[in-house]
Amino acid sequence: MEIKxxxxxxxxxxxxxxFDYGEKRLGVAVSDLLLMTANPLKIIYRSTFDxxxxxxxxxxxxxxxxxxxxxxxxxxxxxxxxxxxMVKDFADKIAxxxxxxxxxxDERLSSxxxxxxxxxxxxxxxxxxxxxxxxxxxxxxxxxxxxxxAYL
Numbered sequence: 001m002e003i004k005x006x007x008x009x010x011x012x013x014x015x016x017x018x019f020d021y022g023e024k025r026l027g028v029a030v031s032d033l034l035l036m037t038a039n040p041l042k043i044i045y046r047s048t049f050d051x052x053x054x055x056x057x058x059x060x061x062x063x064x065x066x067x068x069x070x071x072x073x074x075x076x077x078x079x080x081x082x083x084x085x086m087v088k089d090f091a092d093k094i095a096x097x098x099x100x101x102x103x104x105x106d107e108r109l110s111s112x113x114x115x116x117x118x119x120x121x122x123x124x125x126x127x128x129x130x131x132x133x134x135x136x137x138x139x140x141x142x143x144x145x146x147x148x149x150a151y152l
Contacts, residue, residue, distance in 0.1 A: 001103045006067045007149045009101055010035075014066025017059065018142035020107065020134050021070060021087045026052065027134025029142045030063045035149060038142035040135035053097055060098065068100055071107030071141040107141050 010016070013033055020027030026044040031037065041063075044055050059065070070091045073083045091102055 001101055003069075003103050003105065003145060003148055004152050006069075006101055006103050006145075007152050010066045013064065015063050016067050016069060016142060016145065017063065017065045018069040018105075018138045018145065019071065020138040020141060021073075021083075021090055022046070022134060023086070025134045027136070027138035028059060029135060029138035030059070030065065031142055031146055033064065035146055038139040038146055040139040043134045049093065053094070056094065057098065060100070065100065068094070068098075068102040069142055069145050070102060070104050071138065072104040074106055103145075105141050105145050107137070 006016070015033055016031040016035065018029045018031075018038065020029075024046050026046060028041045028044060029038050030041050032039070041059065044052055046052055068091075070087050072087055074080060087104070091104070095102060
């Protein structure tokens with residue numbers, strides 16, 4: 001599904017959930033119900049798929065989620081690599097259990113941009129950055145989506 005399709009089928013008053021995928025951690029962010037701002041929510045420390053899925057389902061219910069965005073880690077030249085396939089496989093697996101529309105968003109350099117911000121603008125220590133980086137990267141990805149939806 002394309003981002004523009006998300007806007008058309010997303011029910012009013014529903015938020016969008018975004019993931020920054022990692023094998024060990026899953027950064028999670030959610031939009032406000034007006035689809036204007038993205039907020040880092042949490043980091044899911046990966047365990048079994050069933051435990052990860054239970055946490056995701058709980059977030060979807062609590063945050064009134066109507067669609068999911070997955071950050072897609074493309075190579076710098078735009079090609080897909082091993083991690084890209086892992087994200088797509090994860091999204092397909094989630095879709096078998098959660099009936100929500102989903103799309104992918106190019107996340108190249110999102111973690112780097114967020115980390116630079118946390119270092120230069122907030123002067124955050126390395127240990128605190130590790131605690132917030134994945135969720136903040138998910139928010140960065142989601143804000144890009146929300147900004148693009150505003151112009152569709």
